[in-house]
Amino acid sequence: MHPFGPEATSAPHPLYARLREEAPAHEFAVAPNFNAWLITRHDDARRALNDPRLSKNVSGAxxxxxxxxxxxxxxxxxxxxxxxxxxxxxxxxxxxSSAFTARRIADLRPDVQRISDELLDGFAGRDEVDLIGEYAFPLPLAVICELLGVPMDDRDSFRAWSNTIIASALAQGDALAAATAMNDYVRELVERKRAQPDHALLSALVTAADDGERLTEDELTSLVFLLLLAGHETTVNLIGNGVYLLLSHPEELARLRADRKLLSPAIEEFLRYESPVKTATLRIATEPVEFGGVTVPAGAVVMVSLLSANHDPQAFADPERFDPARADNQHLAFGHGIHYCLGAPLARLEGEIAFNGLLDRFPKLRATQPLDELIWRPGALLRGLDRLPVMLS
Known part of the structure; x- marks a missing residue:
């Protein structure tokens, strides 16, 4: 079975368990004329994520x-x-980092709370909603737009571009048109922020510098793409996957309702058990790299399975058990080393507010269909549901 095929998309954990047992690294065809080595064990993954011999400059792949x-x-x-x-x-x-500070993230709490409240207010009088499309997706997108200083009137366009690019990031046609339109918009927005700065992150990034050297235009637009597509999408999956896990384990949902002090460790367990990012972004071996006796050759593309590493029994006791109170949860959902996710504190903040809102307002929250019939989105990079229809009362 292919690790990124349809069966592995719907039920990845048994396959990854088998891969971990068989070998520390496996070579797979990712696309026509394109192979990559997949790292599946926790210790190997942790080392690979911070190994300077595995370059992040993959422009020639x-x-x-x-x-x-x-x-x-x-x-x-x-x-x-x-x-x-x-x-x-x-x-x-x-x-x-000089602009995306802990203080800036903390100051976003009232905005995140307001956005969450407004979305949940919109469910008034309704029995059934899709939590992905109507809550998990719009909440972090609105937060990112608030963070960057994207005008309210432009946010629907941002959402449409984001949806199109994420759905088909390697295709031509609609995705290319959406990426082009977003790039044109972001460049124009940067010019507006340069001429009329405000207190939002994008203005801070326009003026931030390292030893007098500022971000180039390409670096600024790339960062917006990164924040919007990578930062936003991971939080969508954190919320959706977390609700899915709680609905799958009603006794744990009841415990969490009764004791909100469990929410923080529960979020870490959501991140571990159904990691929002299934596989870390590509790396290229600049020289041969050995993993447990298997040598990945120089020039090979390397992919690190965060989802598999987070279920490694060598790193986690009883890893297939969903345990929201799990102690010392050293998951790799946000990566490791120099590329550790800068937006992790924001994702945790959004998760805390999102889950508290749902738990406060909907004591009878339940799925509208068998959970094993839900559709997981295909692809090698992300782990998330296509839809999550629920009954609210």
């Missing part, structure tokens, strides 16, 4: 040069931290 995307557009989308190694990565992360 076949999967990055296919699809007919113009070079200029790729530069506007890929000139961010996740696509660079030190020293370029160090410079970019330092500039972004």
């Amino acid at each position: 076949p999967i990055r040069t296919s699809g007919g995307w113009p070079v200029e557009l790729r530069a506007a989308m890929d000139s961010h931290m996740l696509s660079n190694d030190p020293p370029a990565h160090t410079r970019l992360r330092r500039i972004v």
Whole structure:
């Protein structure tokens, strides 16, 4: 069975258990004329995520040069931290960190609460909603737009572009048109923020510098793409997957309703058990790298399975048991090392508010269909449901 095929999409955990047992690294065909090595064990994954021999500069990989995307557009989308190694990565992360501070994230709490409340208010008088499309998706998108300073009137366009790009990131046609439109919009927005700065993150990024060196236009637009597509989508899946897990384990849902102090460790268990990012972004081996006696050759593309690593029995006691009170939960859902997700605190904040809102308002929340009939979205990168229809009362 292929690790990114239909059966593995709906039920990945048994397959990953078998892969972990068989070997520390496996070579698979990801696309025509494009193979990659998949790392599945926790210790190997942790090491691979921070190994300087596994470069994040994958611009020459076949999967990055296919699809007919113009070079200029790729530069506007890929000139961010996740696509660079030190020293370029160090410079970019330092500039972004100077603007994307813990204080800025903490100050977003009232906005996140307001957005969550408004979305939940919209469910008044309704018996059934799709929690993905009507809550898990719009909440973090609105937060990202608030964070960046995207005007309210433009947010529907942002949502449409985001939906199209995520649904078909390697295709031509609609996805290419959406990426082009978003790039044009972001460049114009940057110019507006430069001329009329405000207190939002994008204005701070326009003026932030490292030893006097500011972000280039491509770096600015790439960062917006990264925040919108990567940061937003992971939170969608955190909320959707977390609700799915609670509905799958009603006794744990009841415990959480009774004791909200369990919410913080529960969010970490959501992140571990159904990791929002299934596989870390691509790396290329700049020299041979060994994993448990298996050598990945120089020039090979490497993919790290965060979902598999987070179910490794060598790292987690009874990993197939969903345990919202799990202690010392050293999951890799946000990565590890120098590329550890800068937006992790924001995702946790959004998760806390999102789950508290649902638990407070809907004591009879339940699924409208058998949970094993829900559809998981295909693809190698993300782990999330297509829809999650629920009854509210």
